[in-house]
Structures are given as C-alpha cells and as structure tokens.
Amino acid sequence: MVGQWFVRSLEDHPWFELEVLAASERSAGGIYGDLVRWNVDGSMPAAIRNKPVLPMDPAIFSDHGVRLLFSALPADRALAWERPLAEKGFRIFSNASANRMEPDVPILIPEVNAGHICLIEAQRSKKDSGGYIITNANCTTTGLVIALKPLQDRFGLHNVIVSTYQALSGAGYPGVPSMDISANVIPYIEKEDEKVDNETRKILGTVAGKGPVQPAPFDVVASCCRVAVRYGHLETVVAQLEKDFDERAAMSAFSDFRCHACAKLPTAPRQPIILREEPDRPQPRLDCDAGAPDRARGMSVSVGRVKKFGDRLRFYLLSHNTVRGAAGASILNAEYARTLGYL
Numbered sequence: 001m002v003g004q005w006f007v008r009s010l011e012d013h014p015w016f017e018l019e020v021l022a023a024s025e026r027s028a029g030g031i032y033g034d035l036v037r038w039n040v041d042g043s044m045p046a047a048i049r050n051k052p053v054l055p056m057d058p059a060i061f062s063d064h065g066v067r068l069l070f071s072a073l074p075a076d077r078a079l080a081w082e083r084p085l086a087e088k089g090f091r092i093f094s095n096a097s098a099n100r101m102e103p104d105v106p107i108l109i110p111e112v113n114a115g116h117i118c119l120i121e122a123q124r125s126k127k128d129s130g131g132y133i134i135t136n137a138n139c140t141t142t143g144l145v146i147a148l149k150p151l152q153d154r155f156g157l158h159n160v161i162v163s164t165y166q167a168l169s170g171a172g173y174p175g176v177p178s179m180d181i182s183a184n185v186i187p188y189i190e191k192e193d194e195k196v197d198n199e200t201r202k203i204l205g206t207v208a209g210k211g212p213v214q215p216a217p218f219d220v221v222a223s224c225c226r227v228a229v230r231y232g233h234l235e236t237v238v239a240q241l242e243k244d245f246d247e248r249a250a251m252s253a254f255s256d257f258r259c260h261a262c263a264k265l266p267t268a269p270r271q272p273i274i275l276r277e278e279p280d281r282p283q284p285r286l287d288c289d290a291g292a293p294d295r296a297r298g299m300s301v302s303v304g305r306v307k308k309f310g311d312r313l314r315f316y317l318l319s320h321n322t323v324r325g326a327a328g329a330s331i332l333n334a335e336y337a338r339t340l341g342y343l
C-alpha cells in the first residue's frame with residue numbers, strides 16, 4: 001500500500017529518481033505492473049510498469065548506484081534489514097515502527113522537530129559508513145503531533161486524549177477482511193494506542209547533542225478504531241493546556257503555523273495545518289487531499305470543530321494516512337536531509 005504511494009509520489013520528483021524496486025521473495029523476479037493491484041487514484045506511472053521487482057539484496061542496490069532507500073517493510077522485516085543496510089552506508093527513510101523508539105533514531109517531522117535529525121550523528125559515530133535510519137511517525141501520530149505542535153509552543157500541553165477513526169488503507173493491502181469491517185467499527189488496532197502515546201512524547205520531546213530525546217512530560221491517552229473509510233485518519237482530540245487561552249487564539253495558533261525548515265522542500269505544504277470553520281469538517285472524503293502546491297497534495301492536516309471547555313481544547317483533525325502519514329512523510333524527510341547535506 002505504502003509502496004504504491006511512493007511510486008506515485010516519486011514520479012517526476014525534482015530531486016529523486018526511482019531506480020530500483022524491491023519486495024519479498026514472493027514477488028522478486030516479476031514485473032511491477034504484473035504484480036501490483038494498483039489502488040491509488042490515477043494510473044500507475046508508465047515508467048514503472050515494466051520495472052523488474054528485485055530481491056532485498058544490498059549488492060544489487062549498490063550495483064545500481066543507489067544510496068537512498070525508502071522502506072515500507074513490515075515491522076519484523078524492517079527490524080531484520082534496516083540496521084544492517086544502514087551499516088553498509090545506505091540512507092534509510094523508513095515507515096516501519098521497528099526502529100522508531102531506538103534512542104539513536106529520530107522520528108522526524110520537519111514541521112515539528114527538525115532538530116531531532118541530529119540523532120543520526122549518534123548512529124554515524126558507531127559505524128563510519130555514512131548510513132543511517134530516519135523514521136517517520138505512525139500514520140495516526142503524524143497528524144496528531146502536527147496539530148499539537150503550535151499548541152505546545154503557545155500554551156503548553158498538560159495532557160492529551162485522542163480517539164481515532166482510521167482508514168482501511170492504514171492496515172496495508174489487502175488489509176482488514178471485508179466481512180469484519182462492512183457495516184462495522186472495530187475498536188482495536190494492535191499496538192496502536194501505545195504507539196501514539198510513545199511516539200507523540202518522543203517527537204514533542206527535547207534533544208541536546210546527539211541525544212537521546214527527553215520525552216515530553218505529558219500523558220497521551222489514545223483510543224484507536226478502524227472504520228470503513230479508504231483513506232484519511234480522522235481524530236478527536238481533547239488537550240488540556242497549561243496557559244490560559246481563548247478559542248480564537250487557539251484557532252490562530254493552528255492557521256498561523258508555518259515550517260521554516262521546509263521553505264524550499266518540494267513536498268512541503270505551504271500551510272501544514274488548514275483550519276476548517278464549517279461545523280461538519282474535516283471529513284475524509286472531502287479533506288484528505290488538502291495541501292498545496294500539487295506535489296504536496298495530502299500533506300496538510302485539516303483541523304476543525306475547535307471548541308474550548310474550561311482549560312481543555314477540543315478539536316477534530318484529519319490527515320492522509322498513506323501520504324502525510326507514510327510515503328509523503330518519508331520523502332519530505334529525505335528532502336530535508338538533502339538540504340542539510342546528509343545524503
């Protein structure tokens with residue numbers, strides 16, 4: 001699922017060229033266009049249709065002159081492969097959860113914690129191959145931390161409660177059986193509540209030198225559900241803020257939020273957060289693709305239904321799980337690393 005979004009997002013990328021595709025032994029040796037059941041809006045890019053799918057073999061990647069790898073491996077495979085590949089000098093931008101909580105691995109979101117990229121110096125000092133792993137967050141955490149960041153900066157965060165309505169594509173392809181999800185909501189996604197808590201506190205934490213990160217000192221209580229939506233994770237957030245605030249100031253914090261580290265990155269949205277003032281937005285079908293320019297479609301987080309309840313702020317957010325929460329996030333991280341000379 002995420003691999004398809006990489007293929008789509010790397011088509012005509014101004015800085016990166018998709019040179020090799022690799023998958024499991026089941027697929028290796030086949031042709032991409034024959035193997036993939038294309039599930040992304042629009043057609044499969046013509047230049048990729050006839051590409052061979054290769055086995056996971058670092059020697060083959062090197063023969064092709066490849067140094068940058070985007071990983072959309074299942075977590076157990078990522079655990080086995082990513083560290084050894086980094087030690088061989090590959091720059092890995094990973095979607096998998098396997099290495100996210102490692103002390104020397106950043107969960108990077110340039111809009112939120114650009115400075116955490118310094119953690120890769122700790123990886124590089126162990127081996128001098130030049131390789132490293134940079135992860136992006138879980139698809140649910142990503143939208144959440146982007147929305148929390150301006151609140152943390154302006155008002156401070158005391159604690160956060162989040163309930164989610166997560167799209168089917170978040171479970172990969174073919175994902176949840178149709179008999180389980182049709183006319184239903186499943187109030188359980190394995191390990192998701194814990195990931196949202198741990199990752200949020202790491203991403204919003206502080207780092208000095210080569211780390212590790214000092215996690216943010218607040219609680220995140222997450223309750224995650226799967227719903228019968230194709231793309232887009234909707235989340236209801238109740239955040240208790242440290243400073244006194246009014247509703248308008250909170251709304252401005254969202255809509256004024258900008259990313260200075262992202263100014264020249266092709267996949268960065270001009271506005272990381274789009275504030276919706278209609279009473280019934282954001283919605284997955286209407287707001288999933290939010291973000292401009294064209295290359296950043298799906299990279300903005302939509303926030304709406306902002307309301308103050310005493311010292312708590314309630315709002316809804318929506319983010320595209322396979323773009324903002326996966327392939328687009330990795331590509332943005334690689335763009336950011338490139339501007340710092342890390343590629």
Ligand SMILES: NC(=O)c1ccc[n+]([C@@H]2O[C@H](COP(=O)([O-])OP(=O)(O)OC[C@H]3O[C@@H](n4cnc5c(N)ncnc54)[C@H](OP(=O)(O)O)[C@@H]3O)[C@@H](O)[C@H]2O)c1
Nearest residue numbers: 001002023024027072073074075095096139170172173326
């Ligand atoms: N879906 C999302 O919204 C989302 C968001 C954020 C992060 N993630 C994470 O991203 C990763 C990929 O998720 P997905 O949704 O794309 O899953 P998916 O649809 O199940 O795809 C998994 C991919 O990994 C390949 N693979 C499996 N075993 C392999 C092996 N031994 N060696 C090499 N390749 C192997 C598969 O190749 P074959 O085609 O040959 O089986 C397939 O291409 C997961 O770690 C997931 O947690 C997903």
